[in-house]
Amino acid sequence: MITYIQILISSPEFLAQLIINGLLVGAIFALIAYGLALIWGVMDIINFAQGEMVIFGGYLTYTLFYQFGIHPILTIPIVAIALYIFGLLIYKSVINRLLGEKDIFITILATFGLAILMQQLMQAIFGPDVVTANPELGMLFLFDGQLIISNVQLVSFFIAVFVGVAMFILMKYSRMGQAIRATAQNPRASRILGINIEKVYANTFAINAALCGIGGSLVVMVWTIHPFIGLVYTFRSFMIVILAGLGNFLGIIFAGMGISSLENVTGFIIGAEFQAAVIFCLLVIILVTRSIRARKRREYIQ
Amino acid sequence: MMKENKQNTLIWLGLAISAIVPLLLPNHITVLTYIWVMIILALTWDMLGGQTGYTSFGNILFFGVGMYVCAVVQRDMFSSGLERFERVSEIVVNLSVSEYFISLAIGTISGAIVAVILAIILGSGILGMRGHYFAICTLGLGHAAAEITSGIEYLGAGSGMVAPLYPSEFLMGKEVFYYYSFLLVAVATFFLFKKIYKSQFGLALNAIRDNENKAESMGIHTTQYKIAGWSISAFFLAIAGAGVGNVIGFIDPVEIAFSGPTFGVWMIVMAILGGKGTIWGPVLGAIILYSAKETFWTYLLGWDKVALGLLILIVVVYFPKGILGYFKDKKQLSDSVLSPKGEG
Numbered sequence: 202m203i204t205y206i207q208i209l210i211s212s213p214e215f216l217a218q219l220i221i222n223g224l225l226v227g228a229i230f231a232l233i234a235y236g237l238a239l240i241w242g243v244m245d246i247i248n249f250a251q252g253e254m255v256i257f258g259g260y261l262t263y264t265l266f267y268q269f270g271i272h273p274i275l276t277i278p279i280v281a282i283a284l285y286i287f288g289l290l291i292y293k294s295v296i297n298r299l300l301g302e303k304d305i306f307i308t309i310l311a312t313f314g315l316a317i318l319m320q321q322l323m324q325a326i327f328g329p330d331v332v333t334a335n336p337e338l339g340m341l342f343l344f345d346g347q348l349i350i351s352n353v354q355l356v357s358f359f360i361a362v363f364v365g366v367a368m369f370i371l372m373k374y375s376r377m378g379q380a381i382r383a384t385a386q387n388p389r390a391s392r393i394l395g396i397n398i399e400k401v402y403a404n405t406f407a408i409n410a411a412l413c414g415i416g417g418s419l420v421v422m423v424w425t426i427h428p429f430i431g432l433v434y435t436f437r438s439f440m441i442v443i444l445a446g447l448g449n450f451l452g453i454i455f456a457g458m459g460i461s462s463l464e465n466v467t468g469f470i471i472g473a474e475f476q477a478a479v480i481f482c483l484l485v486i487i488l489v490t491r492s493i494r495a496r497k498r499r500e501y502i503q
Numbered sequence: 504m505m506k507e508n509k510q511n512t513l514i515w516l517g518l519a520i521s522a523i524v525p526l527l528l529p530n531h532i533t534v535l536t537y538i539w540v541m542i543i544l545a546l547t548w549d550m551l552g553g554q555t556g557y558t559s560f561g562n563i564l565f566f567g568v569g570m571y572v573c574a575v576v577q578r579d580m581f582s583s584g585l586e587r588f589e590r591v592s593e594i595v596v597n598l599s600v601s602e603y604f605i606s607l608a609i610g611t612i613s614g615a616i617v618a619v620i621l622a623i624i625l626g627s628g629i630l631g632m633r634g635h636y637f638a639i640c641t642l643g644l645g646h647a648a649a650e651i652t653s654g655i656e657y658l659g660a661g662s663g664m665v666a667p668l669y670p671s672e673f674l675m676g677k678e679v680f681y682y683y684s685f686l687l688v689a690v691a692t693f694f695l696f697k698k699i700y701k702s703q704f705g706l707a708l709n710a711i712r713d714n715e716n717k718a719e720s721m722g723i724h725t726t727q728y729k730i731a732g733w734s735i736s737a738f739f740l741a742i743a744g745a746g747v748g749n750v751i752g753f754i755d756p757v758e759i760a761f762s763g764p765t766f767g768v769w770m771i772v773m774a775i776l777g778g779k780g781t782i783w784g785p786v787l788g789a790i791i792l793y794s795a796k797e798t799f800w801t802y803l804l805g806w807d808k809v810a811l812g813l814l815i816l817i818v819v820v821y822f823p824k825g826i827l828g829y830f831k832d833k834k835q836l837s838d839s840v841l842s843p844k845g846e847g
Contacts, residue, residue, distance in 0.1 A: 247635045249642070298820050306558035309638045310775070310819045313560070317768060318812030325809060432646065439639050478650035481643040488640045489628035502636050 205470045214347045219469055223462030225354040228361035229419045231457025233434060234441035235365065235450070236412035242447040243385040243405045245305075246296065249312040251438055252431030253319035254410055258284055258417025259334075259426040260327050266334040273336045273422050277360065280414040288410025291315065292403045300402065316431065324428040333425040357419040364415055368408075369450055381405055433477055437461075440484050443491070518690065525682050532678045534797050536750060539685035541793045543743040544770035545777065545785030546692050547736040552771065553779030554700065555729055556712035557630075557637060561644030562740060563767035567760035568621060569614035569741025570748035571652065574664045576610035577603075577749075600670040611745040618741035619734045626730035633715070649761035663755035666748050681750050688746070692739045697782050699735070708732055712780070764808065769793075772811070776818050778827030787826060 209216045237251050248254075258280050265276040295315060299308045338352035372378035383391040384401045392398050420426060420434075440460055445452030460483075468476035488502075495502050525532045544566070551557045581602045598606065629640050653661040669677035699705050707728045710718040719725050748754050761767075769792065777788025796807070803810055822829060 241635075247639070249639075295816065295820055304556065304823075305634050306556065306638065307819060307823050309635070310558060310771070311816060313642075314812055314815030314819055316812075317764065318809065318816060320764075321806075321808040321812050325806060432642075436639075436643060443636075472654070474654050475650065478647050478654070481647035481650065484643050485629075485640055485647065488632060488636055492628065492631045492636075496631055502632050 202470060202472075209466070209470070214344075216466070218348055219465045220462045221348065221350065222354065223465040224458045225350070225358040226423060227458030227461030228358045228365070228454070229416050229423070229457075230434075230437050230441060230461055231454045232361045232365055232412055232419075233416040234438035234445075234457055235368065235453050236409035236416075237438045238442045238445070238447050238449075238453060239381075239412075240405055240409045241442065243381055244296075244300065244402055246299070246308050247312070247439075248409065249309060249435060250316040250319055250431075251409075251413060252434030252436075253316045253323070254284065254287075254413035254431075255417040255420060255434045256426050256428065256431040257287070257319060257323060258414030259421035260323060260332070260417075261414070262418040262421050263332050263334045263426075264327075273334045273418065274356065274360070277415055277418045280418045281411045284414030284417075285407045285411040287414075288407035289403055291410070292406040296402075296406055297399075316435075320428050320431060327428065329428060331425045331427045332421070334421045336422060351423075353422050357423050360415075361419060364412070365450075365454065368412070377401070377404055433480055436480050436484050440480070440487060443484075443487060521686060525679055532682050533750070534793075536678065536682045536685050537797075538790055538793050539682070539689040540743055540747055540750075541769065541773060541789035542689045542786050543685070543692050543739055544766060545773035545789040546689075546696055546782075547740045547743075548770040549774045549779055549781075549785045550696065550708075550732045550736045551729065552774055553781070553784070554705065554708040554712060555732060556780075557729065558771070559641045559733075560638060560763075560767070560771070561641030562736060562770060563645040563761055563763060564625075564648050565618040565622065565737040565740040566744035566747075566766060567645075567648055567652070567756070567762075568618045569611070569744030570754055570760045571658055571664075572614035572617045572741070573607070573610035573745030574666055574748050574754050575658070576613055577606045577667050578664065580606045580609065598667050598670065603667060603670050606667070607745075607749065611742055614745045615738045615741040618737040618744075622734040622737035623730055626733045627726070630729040630733065631726050645761050645763050645767055649757050649763075652756040652761065658756075659754070661756065663753060663759070666752045666754065668752075669749075677750075681746060685743075685746060688739070688742055693782070693786065700782055704728070704731070709780075768811065768815070772815050772818065775823070775825055776814075778825030778829075778831075781825075781827045784825055784827045791826075 209219075233251065233255055237248060240246050240248060261280045261283055262273055262276045265271045265279060266273050271279075295311055296308075299311055302308055336353060338356060341350045341352055341355065342348075343350065372382060380391070380396045380401050381404065383394075383396060384398060384405075388398055391401075416434075417426070437460065441453055441456045444456040444460070463483075464476065464480060467479050471479060491502055521535075524535060528535070548559070548562055551559050551562075577598075581598060625644065629637065629644075632640060652658055658664065669680070700708075707718070707723050710721070710723060711725050711728060715725055744760070748760070751759060754760055758765075773788035773792045774785040775788070776792055777786065778784030801807075818825070824832065
């Protein structure tokens with residue numbers, strides 16, 4: 202472990218490499234986390250199946266790529282639309298019945314059940330293997346080859362940024378975006394003013410699913426997926442949202458990139474087999490410190 | 504509600520039947536053992552999940568901790584004469600009769616103590632949170648434990664450990680011994696929990712579920728009550744874990760000890776299916792779910808876990824009060840005209 206730290210100190214270009222990789226991939230995490238923050242802020246629901254939706258999107262891209270020969274980047278709009286419809290279906294069949302439930306654990310348990318159902322269905326349909334849909338775009342060598350960036354990461358970074366900016370503009374200026382923001386502020390008042398809350402909720406959940414789908418397409422291009430990796434993405438998006446706070450768009454981007462870089466560096470120091478454990482432990486540590494800080498002010502986090 | 508003495512008669516009848524059953528059905532004794540294990544799991548989950556309304560997804564942590572601590576004690580206590588193997592997962596311990604039972608007892612107790620200490624330490628950090636944060640944090644616990652254990656060579660890393668062999672046919676063999684042990688632990692857990700829920704402590708737990716802020720302002724130190732409840736759960740869960748490790752005879756960090764998709768989910772589903780927040784609900788749910796799983800889930804051929812996910816979704820969305828809660832509501836509906844929704 203100490204030798205790894207020494208390597209990082211003696212060769213800063215390697216550290217820079219890890220951090221830049223983290224920053225590029227972090228944009229994807231930020232996109233997924235933005236979807237989570239959206240439904241959390243608007244509907245006060247947290248979605249334990251967030252990561253599973255990401256993986257589902259990834260498998261759709263993978264299938265379209267290998268079965269139908271569509272280029273992975275071109276599958277993104279298809280996946281987004283498919284996940285949007287999937288999100289609507291989930292909303293109508295499950296989430297719809299849980300709104301207004303006083304016991305928040307009921308909604309948590311329901312999305313938890315959804316997560317297990319999706320995991321197992323994906324394993325049954327796509328098999329338990331690790332898959333990837335790398336479009337093979339080559340590498341980019343910077344500073345005489347001291348810094349290597351794979352073009353896929355760069356492209357996916359720009360796609361994530363593009364989708365994020367598009368979401369930001371849509372939320373700010375489109376009619377539905379304004380309705381969503383109004384509902385987040387005060388559902389009762391927006392209903393009185395003639396906003397169809399039901400429609401807003403359905404759209405919010407579906408937009409979140411579509412964002413997850415886009416994130417999944419990018420993940421399967423950059424990395425690999427398998428049916429049970431979803432939980433890691435759920436945790437990452439939670440961490441990002443908790444660090445940034447709800448409705449803080451820039452905060453989510455910075456938190457996403459920061460967490461991703463931190464994860465890369467710690468993963469290198471402690472060893473790759475502990476990388477998932479690092480994510481879980483980091484979440485627990487962040488929450489516990491927050492809880493202790495809140496307790497000093499005689500408050501609690503919820 | 505059932506009359507108290509009628510209920511007692513039923514309990515004793517049930518116990519008498521379960522005491523004889525292994526002699527009548529010697530081929531199904533492992534399944535019957537697991538039903539007792541499931542009852543312990545569901546009951547312990549319900550202490551926090553049902554009585555205080557805090558849905559914990561991380562209770563599997565204590566199950567696995569009990570299992571591993573017991574296995575380590577059993578392996579190392581009398582192992583001075585053992586030749587060292589290359590890999591921890593290949594070490595098979597052969598113990599004499601007295602050595603086996605002494606190490607089992609000490610292992611189980613130390614597992615339970617370690618679990619309680621962990622529950623107190625983790626609980627003082629986590630149980631101060633509420634709502635979404637609590638749920639996500641506990642979900643992290645079990646997975647973190649599995650990931651960390653898979654990296655520790657002393658515990659056999661990813662390939663796990665082997666429990667010591669049961670000393671031949673002592674006490675009618677391994678199956679019968681563990682059947683009666685789990686029967687005892689489950690019955691002890693049941694009666695202890697029943698007593699707890701009737702005591703002032705149980706009332707405080709229920710007050711937390713109904714309105715935590717009010718409970719706090721009435722002078723109940725809610726976090727301490729939750730920690731105490733969690734520690735009691737952890738104690739019995741660790742005992743169950745230690746036993747299950749020996750019944751299976753093989754411990755694997757992801758598939759058995761910290762297995763979120765099996766034991767970890769089952770305990771939640773069983774408690775909710777039967778009716779959370781009641782003493783009989785988890786028992787009923789455990790018996791129904793596990794019998795159903797053993798009888799017809801094998802015919803689902805790999806789709807059984809899909810069925811489990813679907814079951815959670817259906818139970819939570821459509822019957823969040825479980826079987827007992829459903830009948831309670833129905834009874835209240837017929838009893839009173841004034842409060843048809845059964846509030847109170």
